[in-house]
Amino acid sequence: MTRHLTVNIVTPNGVVYEHHAHMVVAKTLDGDLGILPRHAPIIAPLAIDEVRIKRIDSDDHVDWIAINGGVIEVRDDIVTIIADSAERERDIDVSRAERAKNRAEELIREAKSHADVDELRRATVALHRAINRINVSKHQ
Numbered sequence: 001m002t003r004h005l006t007v008n009i010v011t012p013n014g015v016v017y018e019h020h021a022h023m024v025v026a027k028t029l030d031g032d033l034g035i036l037p038r039h040a041p042i043i044a045p046l047a048i049d050e051v052r053i054k055r056i057d058s059d060d061h062v063d064w065i066a067i068n069g070g071v072i073e074v075r076d077d078i079v080t081i082i083a084d085s086a087e088r089e090r091d092i093d094v095s096r097a098e099r100a101k102n103r104a105e106e107l108i109r110e111a112k113s114h115a116d117v118d119e120l121r122r123a124t125v126a127l128h129r130a131i132n133r134i135n136v137s138k139h140q
């Protein structure tokens with residue numbers, strides 16, 4: 001039988017995604033990671049970015065997930081992503097993400113004017129989260 005991947009994405013709120021797949025592409029802090037069956041075992045920290053999953057049970061269908069930091073583990077054809085938060089493209093509230101983006105941009109402006117490095121770092125991460133959600137929602 002052809003080998004496939006089992007993909008699980010979990011967050012503190014529970015299981016977000018559980019499917020069989022031909023391929024997974026994720027962005028680690030070291031760059032893109034493409035995973036096919038028989039991939040070598042790996043554990044890597046994930047960037048705030050999209051994860052692309054080519055599912056087995058839907059012809060050429062690709063699922064897109066907004067991943068907001070976390071860890072990916074690959075072992076024995078099982079891909080496990082443990083994320084701080086994760087949303088499938090269809091579950092993203094775009095207007096909420098737009099509001100979060102505007103808020104973060106305003107906070108960045110304020111942090112720069114006060115030379116507040118901690119606030120600038122927090123707001124920049126929030127901006128990345130919002131932009132990532134907006135980008136992933138466009139794949140619907």
Ligand code: ATP
Pocket residue numbers: 013068085086087091092093094096097100126129130133
């Ligand atoms: P916000 O300021 O809108 O709350 P945030 O980036 O601070 O955004 P998080 O702390 O990353 O939000 O996430 C809190 C919870 O809300 C998580 O369960 C996350 O999946 C969910 N969430 C956040 N933004 C969205 C969105 N735009 N659409 C759907 N779910 C979202």
